[in-house]
Amino acid sequence: MTTTVTDRFLRYVVIDTQSNAASSTQPSTEKQKNLGRLLVEELLAIGVSDAHLDEYGYVYGTIPSNTSKSNVPVICFCSHMDTAPDFSGTSVRPQIVSKYRGGDIQLPGGSRQVIRVSEHPVLGDLIGNDIITSDGTTLLGADDKAGIAEIMSAAEVLINNPDIKHGTIRILFTTDEEIGRGVDKVDLKKLGADVGYTMDGETAGTVEDETFxxxxxxxxxxxxxxxxxxxxxxxxxxxxxxxxxxxxxxxxxxxxxxxxxxxxxxxxxxxxxxxxxxxxxxxxxxxxxxxxxxxxxxxxxxxxxxxxxxxxxxxxxxxxxYRNMKVVLDRHPEIVDYACEAIRRAGMTPVRGSIRGGTDGSRLSFMGLPCANIFAGGHAFHSPLEFISSQDMEKAVRTIVELAKLWEERA
The missing domain is CATH 3.30.70.360 (Alpha-Beta Plaits)
Known part of the structure; x- marks a missing residue:
């Protein structure tokens, strides 16, 4: 089994996990558990021995502390498994534009499906990168399977490199975030985390401490x-x-x-x-x-x-x-400060921003687990023009690893 973040991402996006607001069950669609079961298998395979899927479709797992320090806060990294009901997530066929040379990207699913530089100027920063899109007939699913792939890859890095010192790290993959129920059934006592980060943002280098x-x-x-x-x-x-x-x-x-x-x-x-x-x-x-x-x-x-x-x-x-998580995060400035420093260490200039939307972290913050939101690298979410750079996903993996190191260093 391949273990690059891109290979993980390509495995995950072809699994249909679209949520359904009209359903009263949790998860709202049973098919979300299909991805959950795969993630548990992969977590167990890389050494996350307590990985499991609960009745609500949530995936939990722990990377144990490997430091002699006893006062390192427990960090949770969280992403959601479902994709938005706004556009089809069935039969996703990802495409890779290798070493993108610039210009508009025509998707094979229809002549009108064009990712235009004029509408997505961030493409100008991605020249030379490998850009992943759908074929234009479905969502890609970077929101938020990119975040999942990044957390999975970072977990493997930390487990395979015991010289990287870190405290206890908790992994949480949720269902139904796109329909506002992402953390309805999260067991915070079982999670046992002190601070959290959702990997659910867009542009590389961005950390967000404010939502609608x-x-x-x-x-x-x-x-x-x-x-x-x-x-x-x-x-x-x-x-x-x-x-x-x-x-x-x-x-x-x-x-x-x-x-x-x-x-x-x-x-x-x-x-x-x-x-x-x-x-x-x-x-x-x-x-x-x-x-x-x-x-x-x-x-x-x-x-x-x-x-x-x-x-x-x-x-x-x-x-x-949900409510604006800034109210909570302003009481814990180190959460965002450490994220900015981790982004610098991963080779980027951090940009603090506000989300014109929400994340699981919005609700978790008010439930007692203060969470900031870190970039996952995707763009044009909830549309068939969604795209992401492989290199930006790799930067997100490095950011997670640096964050784990920072919380240990500064404990």
Whole structure:
């Protein structure tokens, strides 16, 4: 069995692990366990003797401490096994552009599937690298099978090189991160970690200590149904009411019109019949105040629309998804400081950033395990244009190894 990070990655991406938000089980899809079982086999093979898959599809494993120091914090490295429901993850056929020479990359799955330099300027930094893509008909799965491959490869490096001193390291691979349930069933007591790092970021050299705060909102509308032949002055079509609410959303508060630290209101699903309709939203902002303002705005729009339909009514419910992990990480600055130093030691200039999204680390931080997010190297996540550099994955492996050394050195 080959053990390079690229070979691992290519093995993992062909296993369909797409999660499903409509499912109530954990994991939401049994097929996620197929990758979990393979990872356990590989962990056992490299010497992680306690590696196992639990009933929820999580993979746990331990690399024991090999230092005489007894006060080294236990570090957890975490990545998620599922891929996003946004685009197909079935029958992934990875392609490798060896020694990329620059220019747009045409994918074989269709003439419209082109990774353009104008849209992905990071390609300019990857000339000479080996770039992995899908064929353009599916996701690639770098989010977050790249992180898994990197943690697996770093684990093998640490086990095979006992001269690299480190404390106890815990490995955690989760399910259902893409649908917001990634750590719902994580056993923190069993994990037994003091600090954590998710390998789930993008550009090489990046470490992120801030995420969106996130809520989900659901609006259910009950209209007035009647035979269309006798509907004059009586019918109140729930589908049209729902459409009016979506149409009234501010055009400058959508994902496609916001960037940087701007939040958004994003309808992700709409369904219904004349009598009843529902709209699902995700709401994002870096502050809880901003989140609350957007929820108030959405509810006010709904009230104003419903007011034109006296026979109809609605329910408006909000569910918390995750909160900005910076609140927790600011109390533990060494977590990010060490990540930046590890990135330097791995030959890069660290860049601190904020995630316009969330990670398992967001939830874990508020559950008691403060987690920063480190680059995994992928780009164009959740789309068929997803791509990653083999060399960037190798840099991530070196970063993990350097982090393990740093926590031991500075204990």
């Amino acid at each position: 705060s996130a809520d989900a909102a659901e609006i259910t509308i009950e209209g007035v149904a009647i035979h269309p032949g006798f509907a004059y002055g009586k019918m109140e079509n729930a589908i049209k009411i729902a459409s009016s609410i979506v149409d009234r959303l501010p055009k400058d508060m959508a994902p496609e019109t916001t960037k940087g630290r701007q939040g958004f209101i994003h309808p992700i699903a709409i369904s219904g019949i004349m009598e009843k309709a529902s709209i699902s939203f995700i709401i994002r902002d870096f502050t809880e105040e901003g989140l609350g303002s957007q929820e108030t705005l959405l509810q006010n729009i709904t009230k104003e629309v419903i007011a034109r339909y006296p026979g109809s009514n609605y329910t408006f419910t909000v569910r918390e998804q």
